[in-house]
Amino acid sequence: MIRYRQIHKAFEEPVLAGVDLVVHEGEMFGLFGPSGTGKSVLLKTTLGLIIPDRGDVLLNGESVFHGDPGALDRVRRKVGYVFQHAALFDSLSVFENVGMGLPEREIRRMPRQEAAKRIWEALEIVNLDPRLVLSKLPAELSGGMKKRVGIARAIVGRPDILLWDEPTTGLDPVNTAAVERLISRLSRELEVTSMIVTHDIEGGLLMCNRVAMLTAGQLRFCGTPDEFRASQDPVVQSFAGRAGAEAALDNQLNVV
Amino acid sequence: MESIGSTSRSVAEHAGQIGGLLGASFLSLVRWKVSRKEILNQVYVMGVQSVPIVLVTAVLAGIVTSQQGGYQFTGTIPLYVMGSIVVESVVLELGPVLTAVVLVGRVGARITAELGTMKVSEQIDAFHSLGRDPIAILAAPRIVAGVLVVPVLTALAILVGIYSGLVSANLTLGLGAESFFYGARLYWHSWDLVYSLTKALAFGFAIPLISVHMGFRTQGGAAGVGRTTTASVMFMTLTVLILDALFPPLLLQ
Numbered sequence: 001m002i003r004y005r006q007i008h009k010a011f012e013e014p015v016l017a018g019v020d021l022v023v024h025e026g027e028m029f030g031l032f033g034p035s036g037t038g039k040s041v042l043l044k045t046t047l048g049l050i051i052p053d054r055g056d057v058l059l060n061g062e063s064v065f066h067g068d069p070g071a072l073d074r075v076r077r078k079v080g081y082v083f084q085h086a087a088l089f090d091s092l093s094v095f096e097n098v099g100m101g102l103p104e105r106e107i108r109r110m111p112r113q114e115a116a117k118r119i120w121e122a123l124e125i126v127n128l129d130p131r132l133v134l135s136k137l138p139a140e141l142s143g144g145m146k147k148r149v150g151i152a153r154a155i156v157g158r159p160d161i162l163l164w165d166e167p168t169t170g171l172d173p174v175n176t177a178a179v180e181r182l183i184s185r186l187s188r189e190l191e192v193t194s195m196i197v198t199h200d201i202e203g204g205l206l207m208c209n210r211v212a213m214l215t216a217g218q219l220r221f222c223g224t225p226d227e228f229r230a231s232q233d234p235v236v237q238s239f240a241g242r243a244g245a246e247a248a249l250d251n252q253l254n255v256v
Numbered sequence: 257m258e259s260i261g262s263t264s265r266s267v268a269e270h271a272g273q274i275g276g277l278l279g280a281s282f283l284s285l286v287r288w289k290v291s292r293k294e295i296l297n298q299v300y301v302m303g304v305q306s307v308p309i310v311l312v313t314a315v316l317a318g319i320v321t322s323q324q325g326g327y328q329f330t331g332t333i334p335l336y337v338m339g340s341i342v343v344e345s346v347v348l349e350l351g352p353v354l355t356a357v358v359l360v361g362r363v364g365a366r367i368t369a370e371l372g373t374m375k376v377s378e379q380i381d382a383f384h385s386l387g388r389d390p391i392a393i394l395a396a397p398r399i400v401a402g403v404l405v406v407p408v409l410t411a412l413a414i415l416v417g418i419y420s421g422l423v424s425a426n427l428t429l430g431l432g433a434e435s436f437f438y439g440a441r442l443y444w445h446s447w448d449l450v451y452s453l454t455k456a457l458a459f460g461f462a463i464p465l466i467s468v469h470m471g472f473r474t475q476g477g478a479a480g481v482g483r484t485t486t487a488s489v490m491f492m493t494l495t496v497l498i499l500d501a502l503f504p505p506l507l508l509q
Binding site for chain 2: 079087103
C-alpha cells in the first residue's frame with residue numbers, strides 16, 4: 001500500500017499543495033491531470049527522487065522521508081519505476097541495463113548464470129526476444145522496444161510495487177495498445193500494486209481499478225473508472241472530453 | 257547590491273554542492289563501492305586518449321618559447337641561457353597549465369555534457385530508483401582517474417616540450433644540446449618539478465570535480481546541456497588559472 005500524506009512541493013511556484021492519497025495493495029491506480037499539475041512529481045516522491053517540502057510517503061507502513069537512514073534504500077528495493085522515456089543507460093547493452101534492475105546485494109551472492117536467467121526471463125515477459133536484443137545498445141532499439149527494456153529493468157528485481165510514469169508517451173497507437181495490454185498483464189500476473197500516470201484517459205480507465213485527477217496541485221477527483229465517467233464535476237468532464245478529443249486527434253495523425 | 261547578493265548565494269550554493277559531492281565520492285571510495293574497472297576505463301578515456309593532443313600542445317609550446325626567447329635575447333645575453341628559459345617555462349608554467357587547459361576542453365566538457373545528458377534524460381534518477389549510487393558509479397571513478405592521469409600527462413608534456421624547445425633552439429639559433437642543458441642546469445631547482453607536478457595534481461582533481469558537479473546540476477533539455485557545458489568550461493578554466501596564481505606564493509617562496 002502507498003499512502004501519500006499532505007505532500008507539498010514547490011519549485012518556483014507551488015506544484016503540489018497538500019495531496020492526500022492512498023493506493024491499496026494489489027490495486028492498479030491511475031493518475032490523470034493536465035500537464036504541469038504535479039502528477040510525475042507526486043510519483044517521484046514515492047521513491048525519494050523528489051523530496052517534498054512537507055508531508056510524507058508511507059510504503060507498506062514504512063515512512064520514506066521520516067524513517068531511519070536506510071528506509072529509502074529498503075523502499076527502492078521494493079519498487080520498480082518505469083520512466084517516461086525509458087531512461088536506459090546509453091553506454092550499457094540491453095543485458096547490462098536490465099541487470100542493473102537486480103538488487104546490488106543479490107547480485108553479489110547470485111551465480112552469474114542465475115542473474116543471466118533472470119534477465120532473460122524479464123525480457124521474455126515483456127515480449128522481447130532476448131537473443132535479438134541482449135547485446136544491443138539502447139540507440140539501436142526502436143521507441144517501443146526501449147520502453148519494453150525499461151519495463152524489464154523495473155520488474156527484474158521482483159518488486160512489490162510498480163510505478164509507471166506516462167509509459168505510452170511518444171508511442172504510435174499500435175504500440176500504445178500493446179504496452180497498455182502489457183501493463184495490465186504484468187500487474188495481474190506479478191500481483192503487484194501499480195500506480196500509473198498517464199495522459200491516455202481511455203486506456204487508463206480500462207486498465208485501472210481506481211483513478212484520481214490532479215488539478216492545481218490538489219486532488220480533484222478520486223474514485224472508480226465508472227464514477228469518473230459519471231462525474232458531474234465540470235472540471236473533470238471538461239478534462240475528460242478534451243483529453244479524449246486530443247487522443248483521437250493523436251491517433252488520426254499517427255495513422256496518417 | 258542585489259546582484260552581489262545573488263552572486264554570493266550562487267557561489268555558496270556551488271561550494272556547498274561541490275563539498276557534498278567530494279564528501280560522497282570520498283565515502284564511496286573508502287567503502288570500496290567504486291568499480292576498479294570503471295576507474296581504468298576513465299584512465300583510458302581521460303589519459304590515454306588525451307595523449308596526442310597533449311603532446312601536440314607541448315611540442316608547440318616548446319617551439320614557441322624557444323623562438324620567442326631567441327628573438328628577445330639574441331645579442332643581449334649568452335645563448336645558453338635559452339636552455340634555462342625553455343626548461344623553466346615549460347616545467348613551471350606551460351607544461352601543467354597548457355595540459356590542464358587542453359583537458360578542460362577535451363575531458364571536462366565531455367564529462368559535463370555526458371552527465372548533463374544523463375541528468376536531463378532521467379538516467380541519474382534511474383540509478384537512484386534502482387538503489388544504485390550515481391556518485392560511486394559516475395563521479396568517483398572520474399575524479400580518481402583525473403588525479404591519476406593529469407600528473408602523468410603533465411610529465412609527458414614537460415619532457416616533450418623541453419625536447420621540442422631544444423630542437424627548435426638548435427635549428428633556429430644554432431644552440432647545441434650541450435649548451436642548452438648547461439644553461440638549463442645553471443638555474444635548475446629540483447623543487448620546480450615537485451611544484452609542477454603538485455600543480456598538475458590539483459588541476460587533475462579540480463577538472464573532473466567541477467565537470468561532474470556541473471553535469472549533475474544540468475536542467476532544461478538539450479539547451480540546458482549546452483548552457484551548462486559552456487558554463488562548466490568557463491568555470492574550470494577560471495579555476496585552473498586561479499589555482500595557478502595561488503601556487504607561487506604557496507610553494508615558490
